[in-house]
Amino acid sequence: MIELRARDELGLTRLAGLEALHHFSFGQYQDAARGHWGALTTLNHNLLEPRTDMPPHPIDGVDILTIVRKGVIAHRVNMDAVDRTLAGEVQLLCPGRGIVHAQSNPGAKLAEFVEIRLRMETVPERVQRRVVKFPGRGHTGRLALLASGFSEDRPAMLLHSRARVFGARLPARGALDYILGRGRRAYVMTLGGSVEVNGQAVGPLEGAAIASEREIRIESRKFAEILLIDVR
The missing domain is CATH 2.60.120.10 (Jelly Rolls)
Structure with a gap:
């Protein structure tokens, strides 16, 4: 069985400086038929305008992958120092027992990135972060x-x-x-x-x-x- 998730059927969020497509229920977009796909709970394609901050939000129970396609995305965890993920990089962030996470585009160009969240089966004590390159x-x-x-x-x-x-x-x-x-x-x-x-x-x-x-x-x-x- 293969079910197509066509672009005109995806969820859409437009906020000041942000446009996001949602393959699964997220934020204000809720669809009971698209709550998750196994452990995959979130798959968003985001466009974030330059010098734009996304509001901080609590995260627990999921690993988060951020795949930056264009520009740069800055991450702040629990209001600590900012880490940056650049175009062509993939960041994995594990929130441990829970964090407050904030993303922003500190650059002068539009940032394009994909966010994936996967429900965790085991929960480590500490926050973990790692970055690799997308295939070249x-x-x-x-x-x-x-x-x-x-x-x-x-x-x-x-x-x-x-x-x-x-x-x-x-x-x-x-x-x-x-x-x-x-x-x-x-x-x-x-x-x-x-x-x-x-x-x-x-x-x-x-x-x-x-x-x-x-x-x-x-x-x-x-x-x-x-x-x-x-x-x-």
């Missing part, structure tokens, strides 16, 4: 494991649920294959370009919720970038 030209044509909750997947960033998050660049007329384990689900999001997932078209910023499929084949006619999230 040298990784075109294959899945790159960004974060995982499986010990055998080190040195990928550590998740606190049995999930895996991959990024990939597909060349024109490229293809990727992925085997989904028994009882597991996947979610594919197209960051740029368009792909076909088991023959079903998925356009820019759209998603495909996948269950009860043993094999996943992702094909591109032109260059594309994607996320693949494997959860239970």
